[in-house]
Amino acid sequence: MIGKYFSPEEVAVITGSPEVAQAFSSLQFDHLVFTGSTATGRRVMEAAGRNLVPVTLELGGKSPVVLGRSADLEKAGERIAMGKMMNAGQICLAPDYMVVPEEKEEAAVAAVELGVHKQYPTLLDNDDYASVVTDRHYDRLQGLVADAKEKGATVKEVNPGDEDFGSTNSRKMPLTILQNVNDDMLAMQEEIFGPVLPVKTYKSVDEAVDYVNANDRPLGLYYFGEDAGEREKVLTKTISGGVTVNDVIFHVAMDDLPFGGVGPSGIGSYHGPEGFKEFSHARSVYSQPKIDVSKLAGFKPPYGSATKKAISTQLKK
Numbered sequence: 001m002i003g004k005y006f007s008p009e010e011v012a013v014i015t016g017s018p019e020v021a022q023a024f025s026s027l028q029f030d031h032l033v034f035t036g037s038t039a040t041g042r043r044v045m046e047a048a049g050r051n052l053v054p055v056t057l058e059l060g061g062k063s064p065v066v067l068g069r070s071a072d073l074e075k076a077g078e079r080i081a082m083g084k085m086m087n088a089g090q091i092c093l094a095p096d097y098m099v100v101p102e103e104k105e106e107a108a109v110a111a112v113e114l115g116v117h118k119q120y121p122t123l124l125d126n127d128d129y130a131s132v133v134t135d136r137h138y139d140r141l142q143g144l145v146a147d148a149k150e151k152g153a154t155v156k157e158v159n160p161g162d163e164d165f166g167s168t169n170s171r172k173m174p175l176t177i178l179q180n181v182n183d184d185m186l187a188m189q190e191e192i193f194g195p196v197l198p199v200k201t202y203k204s205v206d207e208a209v210d211y212v213n214a215n216d217r218p219l220g221l222y223y224f225g226e227d228a229g230e231r232e233k234v235l236t237k238t239i240s241g242g243v244t245v246n247d248v249i250f251h252v253a254m255d256d257l258p259f260g261g262v263g264p265s266g267i268g269s270y271h272g273p274e275g276f277k278e279f280s281h282a283r284s285v286y287s288q289p290k291i292d293v294s295k296l297a298g299f300k301p302p303y304g305s306a307t308k309k310a311i312s313t314q315l316k317k
Contacts, residue, residue, distance in 0.1 A: 022047065029053050031279055035092070036060075037191070038216075038264045045267075056268035056278055059261050060191045061218040062096040065248065066208050066234050067108055068225025069101050076224040076246075077111025078118060080197075083222075083248035085120065085175055088130040089195040090137075093220045093249045096192050097181075099208040102201035109177055109199060113158050116175055122161035124172055131171040132194060138171045141194040144187040145176055148198070153187075154179040205230055209237045217241070219265035222248045241265050 002011050014024065025032060025047040034044045035058040048055045065080055067073075083095050100108040123129050132138040149155050158175040159165075165174060178198040181188055187198050202208045212221070221240035223231055235243060241261035242251040252259050252271075260269030270278045298306030 026050065030281070031056070033279075034058070041266070056270065057261070057266045058092065058259075059219065059264065059266045060092040060193070061216050061261070061265040062188075062191055063093060063218040063220040063222065063240070064208075064212050065095045065098045065222045065224065066205070066212070067098060067100040067104070068205065068223065068227055068230050068234075069104065070226040070230070071224035071246075072226075073104070073107055073111040074114065077108065077113070078115035079224075079247050080222075081112050081115030081175065082119060084112075084197055085116065085129065085195055086249075088132055088173065090130070090133060090193055091249070093252055094193070095197070095220075095222055095248045096218070097188070097198040097200060099200045099202055099211060102203060105179070105199060105201050109156070109179065112175075112177065112197070113156075116158045117160045120160060122163065123159070123174055124161070124163045124165070124168060124170065129172065132173055133171075135171065137194065138173065141173060141192070141196055144185075144190070144192065144194075144196055145178070148178045148181060148185045148187045151182065151185050153181050153185060153198075205233060209234060212238045212240075216264040217262045219261040220244065220249070220251070241269075 002013055014020065022043070025034070025044045028051040029048075030053070032044065032048045032053050033056045034041055036044075038059045038061060041057045041059045045055050045057060067076060080095055080098065083091075083093075086094070098108065098112075120126060120129055132141060145155060156177040156179070158177065165172065173195050175195045175197060178185075178187055178196065181198045181200060183189070185198075187196060192198075200208075200211065202211075212218070217239045219241040221234075221238060221243050223234050223243065223245050225231060225246075231245060239262060242257070242259060244251045251257055254271075256272040258269035258274035259271045260266050268278050269275075292300070294300040296306070298304070298308070298310040
């Protein structure tokens with residue numbers, strides 16, 4: 001359709017291997033936009049930097065869900081399940097892990113399970129639920145779960161229809177919840193980008209804030225709760241690309257809000273007026289009047305009283 005309705009000078013689509021992408025990002029564009037992983041984003045920026053091409057990077061990272069004590073667990077669980085299972089979790093803004101009050105951990109996990117049951121009564125033959133994109137990524141996700149289990153995590157598969165996933169090659173994977181996680185586990189080190197949900201606990205919300213701040217700044221941050229003071233503490237003491245309160249992902253749908261990451265989760269933002277500014281070059285133009293401004297301002301030699309007057313107006317006493 002693009003080839004039919006646009007000339008190549010307007011819009012062109014090029015597909016290919018990583019080698020093609022490397023060559024593409026090495027070209028001398030006016031601006032380069034990349035969406036993908038942080039690791040690849042670094043390589044794109046390096047290639048673009050050789051030509052001093054400005055870049056906008058929309059990356060990802062480990063977007064946390066901070067569940068406050070005042071949160072409506074059933075509503076939160078349903079929305080977290082929706083965000084984590086949409087496209088089988090293969091969304092840059094998918095919630096990566098949950099941080100919950102320690103006394104509410106089991107209730108929070110049960111709420112997510114309930115959300116899965118409501119939205120996906122079956123998974124294998126359900127067209128509403130996607131497969132993992134490639135065998136390599138499927139094996140990567142299975143490796144994250146195996147690594148976590150080997151290092152002491154409790155693994156809970158949410159399988160509403162009690163289906164046999166071992167007898168299919170569809171690369172469908174049920175939502176897999178990891179509890180008792182620690183930072184030695186790969187699932188807590190890498191962006192998951194799939195239906196695996198680690199759960200951490202906290203005694204006070206300050207612990208949750210400190211944990212978020214101890215790691216790379218995420219593309220999104222999600223807070224559930226009705227405590228305005230706690231919400232403001234989480235939002236003001238953390239840094240992320242964007243925030244959705246009492247839901248996940250939805251800030252990207254607001255076209256008049258700037259969307260983008262910070263640091264390892266991205267550079268630059270777009271949507272709305274910010275997008276126009278991001279992808280435009282504002283060229284300043286000044287036209288000099290007929291009078292000799294340089295002479296009047298004392299900028300033109302020989303320097304004298306006008307120069308001293310100009311300098312004195314700029315000095316602060």
